[in-house]
Amino acid sequence: MNITRNNVDALNAIVTIELAKEDYQGNVDQVLSNYKKNASVPGFRKGAVPMSLIVKQYGKAVLFEEVNKILQDKLNNYLVEEKIDILGNPLPVSNESFDWDADVLKFDFELGLTPEFTLDLEGKNKITKFKVVADDAMLDEQVEFIQKQYGKLVSKEAVEETSDLVGTFTNEEEGINQEATLPVTAFRTKTNQKKFLNKKVGDQVTVSTKGLFDDDHKLMEYLGLDHDKVHGLEVDVVFTIKEINETELAELNQELFDKLFGEGVVTSxxxxxxxxxxxxxxxxxxxxxxxxxxxxxxxxxxxxxxxxxxxxxxxxxxxxxxxxxxxxxxxxxxxxxxxxxxxxxxxxxxxxxxxxxxxxxxxxxxxxxxxxxxxxxxxxxxxxxxxxxxxxxxxxxxxxxxxxxxxxxxxxxxxxxxxxxxxxxxxxxxxxxxxxxxxxx
The missing domain is CATH 1.10.3120 (Trigger factor, domain 2)
Known part of the structure; x- marks a missing residue:
């Protein structure tokens, strides 16, 4: 057996594997011998089928299979031993005039080589490393969120300015059918907020997605859309009201602080x-x-x-x-x-x-x-x-x-x-x- 490589260029190479009969014939003979022991052919006892008949019926198929096994094993080992980094898998080169009866079988494989390059981490760049801070506005929002989370939920008959809504946004053409829970104040404009006032369970309100919230990314959460779709989206959606609730905010006292962080950890x-x-x-x-x-x-x-x-x-x-x-x-x-x-x-x-x-x-x-x-x-x-x-x-x-x-x-x-x-x-x-x-x- 002989393996050689020809680098076509920096990114492509041909690996040639040459197999002599002694490289594969023993494997072929062993498999055919096992076939002979187990073959059931009319007119012959099991195990007494002439080898010539076995070779005629199975010889080529066994030859193909055993040679292919050797090729895969030798090619893989060669790539590892020679430390050749490739992209994809080797591609066998087609040869229409290939002669399986030749004394030496020659196979060519194309390789796509991994490119050589180096990285410069210390060069000039326009990269910004952000330090994200929790500003006062966010802290106030989080405190109110905690108060709502531990507050008392009260059901209401009609929507008020401070109500929380549970309902479903729908738009059949855009495939929108998303249940959402949000306060009336989540809607960016007073015009849209007023559309909901005094509405009751079962009522429907139609709003446009354009400028619906103070941040278009909220459309991802409330309408169940992916990031690429929300930007510039301008369609009407129908919100069907299922629940109208009011949250009585929890008092900011020691009982709440202990519940959140353990006894005495936070006191103000x-x-x-x-x-x-x-x-x-x-x-x-x-x-x-x-x-x-x-x-x-x-x-x-x-x-x-x-x-x-x-x-x-x-x-x-x-x-x-x-x-x-x-x-x-x-x-x-x-x-x-x-x-x-x-x-x-x-x-x-x-x-x-x-x-x-x-x-x-x-x-x-x-x-x-x-x-x-x-x-x-x-x-x-x-x-x-x-x-x-x-x-x-x-x-x-x-x-x-x-x-x-x-x-x-x-x-x-x-x-x-x-x-x-x-x-x-x-x-x-x-x-x-x-x-x-x-x-x-």
Missing amino acids: VEQLKEKIKEDAEKQFAGQADQKFVNDVYEHLLAETKFDLPAEFLTRWLQTAGETPMTAEAAAAEYAKSEKGLRYQLVEGKVMSQYDLKLDFEEIKAYTVKLIKDQLAQFGQAEPDEKTVEDIVARVMTNQDEVRRISEQVMNDKVLVLFNEKVSAKEKEVSYKDFVKEMYGE
């Missing part, structure tokens, strides 16, 4: 706001970090230039799925997936260029911390170590959980790297403004 409204601010900004920090990581990747994707074996990948896509694609369909699919492929290559290069690796102990330690944090939320601040170990052991047997945790640990490593290497402008914003930055507005 000022401390309550400080606690809300602290917890909210921890959550915001995680979201801001993720945006920073995403923005760095987008910057690298835009600034790092490299070619791909586009023609090879398009032909590979034609045969990669369960159903073969036409050349036109494969070209369209490649065009759609090219950015995602480039993104994956940039992610992989970050890990290889900066030697970011994971080991089992890191994953396990992160899982231990995760479990302890979760137990603490349920009042077990100092859980028994045996209990933690048992839970961790169960988690580590779940491949999906291990994959998810591994991705998070690697994401944390990438964040540390980007914070160290990337020179970004820092900007302090409210959460409302951060949401606008998140969605490019």
